[in-house]
Amino acid sequence: LKPKVYDYEERAKLCTNSVTRRLLEIMGEKRSNLALSADVTTSQELLQLVDKVGPHVCIVKTHIDILEDFTQETVTKLSQLAARHNFLIFEDRKFADIGNTVLHQFGGGMYNISSWAHIINAHGVPGPGVVHGLREVGASKGCGCLLIAEMSSAGNLATGDYTTATVSMAEANKDFVIGFISVNNLTSDPTFIHMTPGVQLTAGQDSLGQQYLTPSEVITNRGSDIIIVGRGIYEAKDPVEAAKQFQLAGYDAFVARLTE
Numbered sequence: 001l002k003p004k005v006y007d008y009e010e011r012a013k014l015c016t017n018s019v020t021r022r023l024l025e026i027m028g029e030k031r032s033n034l035a036l037s038a039d040v041t042t043s044q045e046l047l048q049l050v051d052k053v054g055p056h057v058c059i060v061k062t063h064i065d066i067l068e069d070f071t072q073e074t075v076t077k078l079s080q081l082a083a084r085h086n087f088l089i090f091e092d093r094k095f096a097d098i099g100n101t102v103l104h105q106f107g108g109g110m111y112n113i114s115s116w117a118h119i120i121n122a123h124g125v126p127g128p129g130v131v132h133g134l135r136e137v138g139a140s141k142g143c144g145c146l147l148i149a150e151m152s153s154a155g156n157l158a159t160g161d162y163t164t165a166t167v168s169m170a171e172a173n174k175d176f177v178i179g180f181i182s183v184n185n186l187t188s189d190p191t192f193i194h195m196t197p198g199v200q201l202t203a204g205q206d207s208l209g210q211q212y213l214t215p216s217e218v219i220t221n222r223g224s225d226i227i228i229v230g231r232g233i234y235e236a237k238d239p240v241e242a243a244k245q246f247q248l249a250g251y252d253a254f255v256a257r258l259t260e
């Protein structure tokens, strides 16, 4: 027997973590498993892009440290857009240091990520201390953490035993770890979310090692939950049209899995 595929609302009810539940509710309400990777480099571009594309996505993913002109106002406005368009904010900081250091990187500094991000992520390479440090800051703020169990880039080292050990680390910290960055489904536990970067409408690669899969490969065949799309949307001639296409492709791929 194949493992059961839950629809988003049904799955939300299984989740005790408030971020996971909210995310699945948004995915159901908006019929979207699309995360926009908003990798532009000025605040104006970021806010304009997110205001236009926001209605079509369940998540906006940021790399806040690539902004040339970051101010507190940028994230205040981004949070207002998240409320207006009903999406969660995921800062793709990829924390990867000892617990005490990540605690400060997450909870302070000029970006003060813990004050505005709903979701963050971390590499498991330092051991569980990285999760414990982030949890000390994030748990009380209702923030959830993804562990990077696999990567999309060619030749990456997050494979095999490393991936398996990362899944175990997530299972041991289920109160705070809400799922994975991965390019495959790694567990049948429906309360863990899988998010996959490296998605375009046609498979291929860029010149720096990024490898692209299609929405149907990622969602229907590989059993991931969320497609993360950057250049496929913000470099398109019409980003809103592109986002609509990815939203539809991602959702159709999910329905295909449901009805398989």
Ligand code: 5FU
Residues within 6 Å of the ligand: 037, 039, 063, 092, 148, 150, 151, 152, 153, 181, 197, 198, 199, 210, 228, 229, 230, 231, 232
């Ligand atoms: F963890 C990962 C990964 O394995 N691959 C990625 O591409 C994260 N990413 C991010 O997803 C990367 O940093 C970009 O922000 C985004 C992909 O952007 P693209 O323009 O769709 O290639």
